[in-house]
Amino acid sequence: MDVDATVKTYYEQILQRNAGEPEFHQAVSEVLDSLTHVLRKDPHYADMGLIQRLTEPERQIIFRVPWVDDQGNVHVNRGFRVQFNSVLGPYKGGLRFHPSVNLGIIKFLGFEQIFKNSLTGLPIGGGKGGSDFDPKGRSDLEIMRFCQSFMTELGRHIGDKIDVPAGDIGVGGREIGYLFGQYRRMAGRHESGTLTGKGLQWGGSLVRTEATGYGAVYFTQEMMTARGERLHNAKVIVSGSGNVAIYAIEKAQELGATVVAFSDSSGYVTTPDGVDVELLKDIKEVRRLRVADYAKEAKGAAFHKGGNVWEVEADVALPCATQNELDGESAELLADNGVKYVAEGANMPCTHDAIRVFGKRKIDFAPGKAANAGGVATSALEMQQNASRDSWSFEYTDKRLRDIMGNIFRTTAKTAAEYGMEGDYVVGANIAGFRKVADAMAAQGVI
Structure with missing residues (x-):
C-alpha cells in the first residue's frame, strides 16, 4: 500500500465532502499526518473504512x-x-x-x-x-x-x-x-447525569471549574520532569483570561511558577511579580471586566493595548484563548524569548506553522487533545458521582485529575517512542487516541 497516496486520497475526499470548513480540515489534516506512521506499521487500520468512518460524524x-x-x-x-x-x-x-x-x-x-x-x-x-x-x-x-x-x-x-x-x-x-x-x-x-458543569448544590463536581486549566499545568509539569526540569521558579505566560486561563494561572503559581503575563482580545498585562489570582477572579468572574481593569488595580501590573503577549520572555507558554491564536511568527517570538515548553489549554490554538516552528526550535509541545483533557476527564468524574449519587472531596477529585493527566502523558510519550518519534507529543496523542477508538470500531462491526 502506498501510504502517502492513501492518506492524500482520504484528505481530498474530506475536503470535497466538507467544503468551507477550514477548522475541520485543519484538525483532520493533523491527525492524518500522524496516521501515516500507523498505516506503515499496522496497515490493517486502513481496512473496514475505519478512517473514513472516523472522520464522518454519526x-x-x-x-x-x-x-x-x-x-x-x-x-x-x-x-x-x-x-x-x-x-x-x-x-x-x-x-x-x-x-x-x-x-x-x-x-x-x-x-x-x-x-x-x-x-x-x-x-x-x-x-x-x-x-x-x-x-x-x-x-x-x-x-x-x-x-x-x-x-x-x-x-x-x-x-x-x-x-x-x-x-x-x-x-x-x-x-x-x-x-x-x-x-x-x-x-x-431529575436526570442529573445529562449535563455536567452543574452547580455543587444540584449534582456538580468539585474541581470541574478548575479542571481544564489545572490539567494543562499538570501535563506541562510532566513534560518538564521528563527533561529533568521543574515548574518551580519557571516564568509562565498565559494567553486569555477566561476560565481555563485563570485556573492555569492559579495552579502554575501554586506549584511555584511565576505567571508574568496574560491577555484578552484588547491587549495583554505584564505581571513580573506574578498574578493576584483573587483579584483576577473578581475582575473577570464577578465584575465581568477587561484585563485593563486588572492592571489599574494590581500592584506592579502594566496593560499593553494590542501587541502580542508572546513577546514576553518566559520558560513556558500556555495558549488558553481560542483556535489559531498562535501562528508561526509568534512561535518564533516564543523561541527567541526563551520558551522551551508550550501546552495548549484551548482547542487548537496553535497553527500548523507554529507547530513546525516548535519542532525546528526544539520546543516541547503538548497538543490540546492531551494537555486540555482535564476538563472532560473531570466531567466524566462528575458523571460517575451522579450515577452513584455520591459527592467526592476537592482533594480526592484533584488527585484523580492529576493521575489521569499523568496517565495521558505516559501513554502519549510511550506511543510516540513506539513509532520512532520520541518526544513528539502530537504524534503520540493522535495515535494513542486513534488506536483505542479504531480497535473498538473494528470490534463492533461496520455501523
Whole structure:
C-alpha cells in the first residue's frame, strides 16, 4: 500500500465532502499526518473504512433557536450538536455560545473530542455543540430565555446514556443552570447525569471549574520532569483570561511558577511579580471586566493595548484563548524569548506553522487533545458521582485529575517512542487516541 497516496486520497475526499470548513480540515489534516506512521506499521487500520468512518460524524443536528429580548424583539440564532463518535461511550463534549460558531467549528471541536476523550481512559465518546448566540452584553433574563429555547430542541437528542453536554466558551455555570432547568422541566424528572458543569448544590463536581486549566499545568509539569526540569521558579505566560486561563494561572503559581503575563482580545498585562489570582477572579468572574481593569488595580501590573503577549520572555507558554491564536511568527517570538515548553489549554490554538516552528526550535509541545483533557476527564468524574449519587472531596477529585493527566502523558510519550518519534507529543496523542477508538470500531462491526 502506498501510504502517502492513501492518506492524500482520504484528505481530498474530506475536503470535497466538507467544503468551507477550514477548522475541520485543519484538525483532520493533523491527525492524518500522524496516521501515516500507523498505516506503515499496522496497515490493517486502513481496512473496514475505519478512517473514513472516523472522520464522518454519526449525526449532525442543526436547529433554529428563536428567543425574545428584554425589549420584546424576536431574535433567531442557529443551534448545533455534532454527535461524532459513540464507540467508547455516550457522546461527551461542551456547548459553545459565540458569534463565530458555525458547523465547521463544531465539527472540528467534536473531532478533536473523540481523541481527547479516548486518551482519558474513561468510557466517553466524542461530540460538541453550540450556537452563534453572543451572551456578552445580554441580561440574565435574555440568556435564560435563549437557553430555554436552545434546550427545547436539544433536549430531545441528549440523555445520560446518549449524549452528555457540558460548558465551553460562553457557557459557564449560569448557562448550564438555565439549560439543565429547562431539560428537567421537559423530562419531568431529575436526570442529573445529562449535563455536567452543574452547580455543587444540584449534582456538580468539585474541581470541574478548575479542571481544564489545572490539567494543562499538570501535563506541562510532566513534560518538564521528563527533561529533568521543574515548574518551580519557571516564568509562565498565559494567553486569555477566561476560565481555563485563570485556573492555569492559579495552579502554575501554586506549584511555584511565576505567571508574568496574560491577555484578552484588547491587549495583554505584564505581571513580573506574578498574578493576584483573587483579584483576577473578581475582575473577570464577578465584575465581568477587561484585563485593563486588572492592571489599574494590581500592584506592579502594566496593560499593553494590542501587541502580542508572546513577546514576553518566559520558560513556558500556555495558549488558553481560542483556535489559531498562535501562528508561526509568534512561535518564533516564543523561541527567541526563551520558551522551551508550550501546552495548549484551548482547542487548537496553535497553527500548523507554529507547530513546525516548535519542532525546528526544539520546543516541547503538548497538543490540546492531551494537555486540555482535564476538563472532560473531570466531567466524566462528575458523571460517575451522579450515577452513584455520591459527592467526592476537592482533594480526592484533584488527585484523580492529576493521575489521569499523568496517565495521558505516559501513554502519549510511550506511543510516540513506539513509532520512532520520541518526544513528539502530537504524534503520540493522535495515535494513542486513534488506536483505542479504531480497535473498538473494528470490534463492533461496520455501523
